[in-house]
Amino acid sequence: MPELPDVEVFRRRLAATALGQPVRRVEVPDETMLRDTSRQRLGRALKGNVLVGTRRHGKHLLAETSGGGWLVLHFGMTGRLLHLQDGEPSPDHTRAVLHLADGSRVVLDDQRRLGFVAVVDDDEAYVSAQDLGEDALRLSYPQLRDLLRGRRGALKPALMDQSVIAGIGNVYSDEILFHARLHPRTSAAGLDETSLRRLHRQTRRVLRTAADRGADPERVPRTWLLPHREDGAACPRGDGSVRRFKMSGRGAFYCPLCQPG
DNA sequence: AGTACCACCTGACGGC
DNA sequence: TGCCGTCAGGTGGTAC
Numbered sequence: 001m002p003e004l005p006d007v008e009v010f011r012r013r014l015a016a017t018a019l020g021q022p023v024r025r026v027e028v029p030d031e032t033m034l035r036d037t038s039r040q041r042l043g044r045a046l047k048g049n050v051l052v053g054t055r056r057h058g059k060h061l062l063a064e065t066s067g068g069g070w071l072v073l074h075f076g077m078t079g080r081l082l083h084l085q086d087g088e089p090s091p092d093h094t095r096a097v098l099h100l101a102d103g104s105r106v107v108l109d110d111q112r113r114l115g116f117v118a119v120v121d122d123d124e125a126y127v128s129a130q131d132l133g134e135d136a137l138r139l140s141y142p143q144l145r146d147l148l149r150g151r152r153g154a155l156k157p158a159l160m161d162q163s164v165i166a167g168i169g170n171v172y173s174d175e176i177l178f179h180a181r182l183h184p185r186t187s188a189a190g191l192d193e194t195s196l197r198r199l200h201r202q203t204r205r206v207l208r209t210a211a212d213r214g215a216d217p218e219r220v221p222r223t224w225l226l227p228h229r230e231d232g233a234a235c236p237r238g239d240g241s242v243r244r245f246k247m248s249g250r251g252a253f254y255c256p257l258c259q260p261g
Numbered sequence: 262a263g264t265a266c267c268a269c270c271t272g273a274c275g276g277c
Numbered sequence: 278t279g280c281c282g283t284c285a286g287g288t289g290g291t292a293c
Contacts, residue, residue, distance in 0.1 A: 002286075003286065003287090006286085076269095076270090076286095076287055077285070077286060077287050077288090078270090078271080078285085078286085078287095079287095093271085111270085111271060111272070112269090112270045112271050112272080112285090113269085113270055113271075114269070114270065115287085151262085152263065153262080153263050153264075154264095157264080160287095161263095162288080169287070170285095170286050170287085171286050248265075249265070250285090250286085
């Protein structure tokens with residue numbers, strides 16, 4: 001689930017509900033969710049402080065605290081960030097909870113525990129250390145063009161490589177390629193300018209639109225691939241049918257008629 | 262450099 | 278009902 005649009009939804013939720021409020025208490029029932037961070041460090045960074053700002057880089061969500069540190073959240077494959085009112089029950093796989101002064105709380109739920117929580121001193125240093133490429137929504141056309149020209153392999157794995165572009169995962173790489181009418185195996189370096197322009201434009205449009213619709217497969221346009229990710233499903237845009245195949249070990253979906261190659 | 266495969270972890274689902 | 282393989286939207290390591 002959590003690719004750039006999902007994480008952007010979480011960021012907006014965190015910003016809308018938690019900024020400016022003192023954090024009363026922090027719970028992390030499962031310490032293995034903490035990355036390079038002790039419970040004590042997490043508590044020191046948050047308790048009694050307020051979150052003063054949020055930012056997102058790719059699939060990483062960061063929140064600055066009034067103490068000067070940064071809270072980092074990553075959502076793995078099954079993570080989500082919820083805001084619950086006092087009295088609302090926490091979900092089954094709650095991994096971290098920030099109790100806020102108004103009685104509400106921010107909850108990280110993550111069934112498979114592939115996400116993590118961390119505290120770092122500096123956001124820029126963190127992003128650099130993670131070897132993340134430019135965020136997919138801040139990537140200019142010349143940046144995208146130059147990145148892809150320097151690649152040897154196929155387009156889909158290039159889009160998903162977080163050190164090249166940060167934020168695109170398996171589902172949205174398929175969605176972007178569908179709208180850009182490019183086959184997932186298209187050579188990244190071999191694109192002409194028309195295709196590159198289309199790819200850049202569709203990358204921005206798909207990710208922004210998805211985030212604005214809550215990254216909810218039920219709410220994206222019916223003409224998108226996302227609600228039709230099933231081998232043999234009718235292409236939502238033409239006479240073709242959706243095909244599934246394995247690429248870099250994961251299921252890739254595309255329409256052979258819309259995306260020749 | 263790119264790719265294939267495995268591991269991490271937990272669960273859902275289908276076949277027998 | 279139980280067992281087994283397969284699959285799942287992320288990432289990181291290893292081996293070609």
